[in-house]
Amino acid sequence: MHFLVEPGFWSNQPVRTALLVGALSAIVSAVIGVFTILRSQSFAGHALTDVATTGGSGAFLFGLSPLLGFVGGGLLGAGAMDAIGVQRVRSRDLATGIVLGAATGLSALFLYLDATTTSTTGAVQQVLFGSIFTVDRSLLVPMVALSALVLVCVGTIYRPLLLSSVSPELARARTIPVRLVSLLFILALAVSVGLTAIVTGSILSTALLLGPAATALRLSRNLRGALILSVTLGVITTCLGILLAYDSSAWVSSGQGLPVSFFIVLVTFLGYLVAGVPALQRRVKGATVDAAPTGGCH
Amino acid sequence: MFSNFMVTTWESATIVALVAGVVGFFVVLRGVAFPAHAIPNGAFAGAAGANLIGINPLIGLGVFSLGAALGINGLGRRGRADAVTGLVLVMMLALGAAFLSQTTEYEPQIFSLLFGEVLGVSSSQIAPIAVMGLLCVVAVGVLYRPLMLTSIVPDIAAARGLRPQRIELAFLVVVALATTMTVPVVGALLMYSLMMGPPAAARSFTSRPGLAMGLSVAFSLLVVWSSIASAFQTNWPVGFFVGTFSAGLFGLGRLYAWWQRRFR
Amino acid sequence: MSNVVLSVTNVGVSFAGRQVLDDVSFEIRQGEFTGLIGSNGVGKTTLLRVILGAQRPSHGGVQFPIQDQATRNRPLGYVPQKVVLDPDVPMRARDLVALGLDGQRFGFCRRTKAQRAAVEQALRDVDAVDFADARVGTLSGGQQQRILIAHALISHPSLLLMDEPLANLDPKSVQEIVALLDRLSKEQGVAILLSAHEMNALLPVMDRIVYLTGGRAASGTTDEVVRSDVLTALYGHHVDVLKLHGRVLVVAEPGQDKSDIPDHANYTIS
Numbered sequence: 055m056h057f058l059v060e061p062g063f064w065s066n067q068p069v070r071t072a073l074l075v076g077a078l079s080a081i082v083s084a085v086i087g088v089f090t091i092l093r094s095q096s097f098a099g100h101a102l103t104d105v106a107t108t109g110g111s112g113a114f115l116f117g118l119s120p121l122l123g124f125v126g127g128g129l130l131g132a133g134a135m136d137a138i139g140v141q142r143v144r145s146r147d148l149a150t151g152i153v154l155g156a157a158t159g160l161s162a163l164f165l166y167l168d169a170t171t172t173s174t175t176g177a178v179q180q181v182l183f184g185s186i187f188t189v190d191r192s193l194l195v196p197m198v199a200l201s202a203l204v205l206v207c208v209g210t211i212y213r214p215l216l217l218s219s220v221s222p223e224l225a226r227a228r229t230i231p232v233r234l235v236s237l238l239f240i241l242a243l244a245v246s247v248g249l250t251a252i253v254t255g256s257i258l259s260t261a262l263l264l265g266p267a268a269t270a271l272r273l274s275r276n277l278r279g280a281l282i283l284s285v286t287l288g289v290i291t292t293c294l295g296i297l298l299a300y301d302s303s304a305w306v307s308s309g310q311g312l313p314v315s316f317f318i319v320l321v322t323f324l325g326y327l328v329a330g331v332p333a334l335q336r337r338v339k340g341a342t343v344d345a346a347p348t349g350g351c352h
Numbered sequence: 353m354f355s356n357f358m359v360t361t362w363e364s365a366t367i368v369a370l371v372a373g374v375v376g377f378f379v380v381l382r383g384v385a386f387p388a389h390a391i392p393n394g395a396f397a398g399a400a401g402a403n404l405i406g407i408n409p410l411i412g413l414g415v416f417s418l419g420a421a422l423g424i425n426g427l428g429r430r431g432r433a434d435a436v437t438g439l440v441l442v443m444m445l446a447l448g449a450a451f452l453s454q455t456t457e458y459e460p461q462i463f464s465l466l467f468g469e470v471l472g473v474s475s476s477q478i479a480p481i482a483v484m485g486l487l488c489v490v491a492v493g494v495l496y497r498p499l500m501l502t503s504i505v506p507d508i509a510a511a512r513g514l515r516p517q518r519i520e521l522a523f524l525v526v527v528a529l530a531t532t533m534t535v536p537v538v539g540a541l542l543m544y545s546l547m548m549g550p551p552a553a554a555r556s557f558t559s560r561p562g563l564a565m566g567l568s569v570a571f572s573l574l575v576v577w578s579s580i581a582s583a584f585q586t587n588w589p590v591g592f593f594v595g596t597f598s599a600g601l602f603g604l605g606r607l608y609a610w611w612q613r614r615f616r
Numbered sequence: 617m618s619n620v621v622l623s624v625t626n627v628g629v630s631f632a633g634r635q636v637l638d639d640v641s642f643e644i645r646q647g648e649f650t651g652l653i654g655s656n657g658v659g660k661t662t663l664l665r666v667i668l669g670a671q672r673p674s675h676g677g678v679q680f681p682i683q684d685q686a687t688r689n690r691p692l693g694y695v696p697q698k699v700v701l702d703p704d705v706p707m708r709a710r711d712l713v714a715l716g717l718d719g720q721r722f723g724f725c726r727r728t729k730a731q732r733a734a735v736e737q738a739l740r741d742v743d744a745v746d747f748a749d750a751r752v753g754t755l756s757g758g759q760q761q762r763i764l765i766a767h768a769l770i771s772h773p774s775l776l777l778m779d780e781p782l783a784n785l786d787p788k789s790v791q792e793i794v795a796l797l798d799r800l801s802k803e804q805g806v807a808i809l810l811s812a813h814e815m816n817a818l819l820p821v822m823d824r825i826v827y828l829t830g831g832r833a834a835s836g837t838t839d840e841v842v843r844s845d846v847l848t849a850l851y852g853h854h855v856d857v858l859k860l861h862g863r864v865l866v867v868a869e870p871g872q873d874k875s876d877i878p879d880h881a882n883y884t885i886s
Contacts, residue, residue, distance in 0.1 A: 096434035097386040100441065138606075144383030144702060147434075148552055151385035152602045155545030159595020162542075166589050257449060261442040268435040312450050319446035323439055330430060381705065493724050501719035504707060504752070508767070511668050511694040511777075512720040555706045559751045564706035609704075 071191065072296050079250040080262050080288030082201045085208060086246045087267030088284050089239065093219045096264055097147050098135060099243055101154040103259040105131030106248035108157040111164035121196055124252045128244035131157060136237050197249055207242050211235055216277065257315045262288055265322030272329040291321045360475045361580060367485040368534045369546065369576040373569030374492050375530045376547030378523060381503045386434055387424050387524055388547055390441035392531045392540040394420030397448030404451045413535055417528035420444055425521045484533035491526045499523060542591040546572055549598025553605030571601055619646040621774045621807045626676035629662055635831055636662050642826050642835035644775065644807050649798065651818045652811040654828035655877060660811040664779055668694060682774050693768030697779040699760065703753035709763045710748040713738050716767035738770040741800060758789050769800060778810040782817060790817050816863050
């Protein structure tokens with residue numbers, strides 16, 4: 055056990071906080087992520103992370119609470135996307151891209167002003183990449199509360215959300231208010247990624263949103279299975295990533311470990327690739343037995 | 353602002369705008385907004401990595417952009433393309449973060465990689481930028497008809513002997529090239545706005561494809577020139593202006609289209 | 617035959633153990649209008665995909681005796697079943713038709729006067745001049761179909777493939793499109809293979825029919841194929857063919873599985 059877990063891991067306070075916060079982020083992200091991918095809103099999910107980060111830079115600049123900045127920024131961005139957005143995926147992604155571009159530009163301005171008006175350094179690094187090991191403990195309670203709120207919201211609209219994600223026409227036929235459900239979902243998505251962005255940084259926010267969910271959807275046949283698998287994978291990869299990051303400070307010669315985001319993303323990405331192996335095997339087997347569908351245009 | 357040493361800035365910005373208008377026309381048409389955002393982020397990681405091992409950042413930029421394009425296209429065929437794009441994106445960013453953690457990188461340099469530095473272009477960089485820009489435009493010209501056909505009616509394109517997947521890959525490679533050349537000027541993140549806003553706005557004003565591309569270039573030039581001028585005056589990052597002006601132009605285009613529908 | 621445009625020989629396709637097409641053979645000659653009739657799920661689209669080269673058959677093959685020398689592509693025009701067009705796309709109807717000339721070619725292009733004239737002519741042929749300058753994404757279903765037909769025919773292929781073009785049209789539009797296709801076929805000498813699950817609309821114009829069920833096909837003229845004895849052999853159980861007021865009804869016996877009878881006649885006579 056000693057060679058896997060470097061000494062001091064379990065007794066380290068920041069590590070324990072990181073594990074708790076990471077697991078919580080992973081759970082919320084995993085649930086929202088499954089729906090995000092089903093609704094082909096992966097771009098919106100990622101874009102909202104960046105928009106939330108813009109809010110964070112702004113909060114930094116104006117001395118507001120980071121929670122307000124991240125979550126508030128995310129909500130504004132989600133509102134804008136919903137207002138511009140249309141049904142067709144291409145138009146939606148276009149709207150997302152425009153909002154993202156504007157938000158990124160704003161972020162550039164905030165960071166520039168941060169650098170020139172305040173004396174804190176490392177602002178760019180911190181806001182963009184965050185660090186799960188340096189989480190402000192005062193954020194924990196509001197974070198848990200908001201996460202619970204998000205999960206309750208999704209639980210409440212679960213069935214209408216599922217139906218309208220799979221077929222908006224069918225949903226409308228059953229008098230489900232598709233537009234309202236879409237708005238509620240994207241707001242929940244914004245809050246979710248905003249929260250994870252504060253504590254884990256924007257990279258991990260997107261990774262935890264998409265990675266475990268994509269892997270789970272590859273492996274599972276139904277939605278319930280996908281949700282459970284997604285949450286499980288999310289928690290495992292987060293904890294494993296934290297462990298590896300902690301260990302890495304002992305491995306790397308500079309004495310400064312590799313960022314935890316790197317490890318969690320790496321594990322997530324590899325997990326996704328590995329999950330593709332069974333399907334690959336099926337294709338290879340199928341090609342030799344039957345005439346496998348070739349070409350085509352997808 | 354038109355002094356001698358700003359000339360290279362104006363020159364390089366013009367080239368960037370030309371490429372953005374041409375390539376962006378198809379980025380919008382093909383709905384590859386997410387890959388177009390993800391590839392520059394890959395570029396950023398490459399620059400950080402190149403810096404770490406002490407070679408020219410442009411090489412790192414190029415290699416990682418290309419890698420991102422190939423990864424997105426290759427993995428996207430098998431699974432959900434947009435989720436895969438997101439995963440490739442974060443993998444690149446995480447690598448970038450890892451590279452940065454191992455150096456004592458000065459902040460302004462990271463900043464300019466991401467957001468652009470209006471005075472950061474030296475005259476020795478103009479030639480490579482121009483060459484790469486020309487390559488991009490020529491590539492789009494050669495691929496023009498297959499790109500159009502596969503974008504609009506992919507089934508028919510396949511029946512005519514084209515391979516939509518190959519065309520998609522070729523286009524993403526062009527996007528990667530366009531990204532590589534623009535990072536010194538407008539930065540990794542904002543080339544993207546240039547490839548989205550102006551072309552999207554152009555569509556609202558005309559239904560003729562050739563004219564739409566021309567308008568796309570014109571709008572792009574407008575955005576870039578006004579952004580540089582504004583950045584020069586206020587000292588604020590040029591990326592800020594590119595992002596907001598692009599979005600504003602897009603809004604104008606939508607407004608015009610709405611007005612047309614209502615009152616014609 | 618020197619004027620055979622398409623020759624399908626013993627084509628079979630199986631997916632994951634299921635035999636979708638089994639020993640399908642037929643020929644299409646120059647200028648012939650052939651209906652590929654069969655109910656949904658019976659393999660019409662699969663057969664079309666084999667002809668297009670998008671699906672490799674597990675046995676048998678497809679030949680095009682008249683090869684297009686200019687391009688090495690198959691001399692086919694193709695109109696798919698569903699085309700989704702974004703209303704924002706900056707492309708006019710005439711631009712899409714123009715792409716029918718050379719949309720698959722790489723390299724720079726300038727439209728010559730002759731090419732532009734060809735586009736005008738193609739638009740006139742399908743009565744699409746009125747909406748030639750509208751965005752492709754704003755066209756109605758029927759208008760879109762005309763444009764796609766013009767796009768397919770402008771390069772004068774020897775065979776036009778159409779995948780269920782009549783499925784979502786109202787009866788009047790069905791008549792119009794069928795009449796249009798018949799006229800084009802005679803004017804330009806292009807053979808047409810049109811898949812449908814309802815044969816009555818095509819009876820006045822069809823030269824030959826390929827009747828598909830259970831993966832097997834019977835081909836010939838309507839009189840040769842649409843008969844009780846032929847279809848009974850094809851289905852493997854007894855069916856009656858009734859001709860009433862110029863319409864054809866295929867009827868199965870009470871208690872028989874009717875799921876693969878084209879759905880215009882799904883009732884029993886007791």
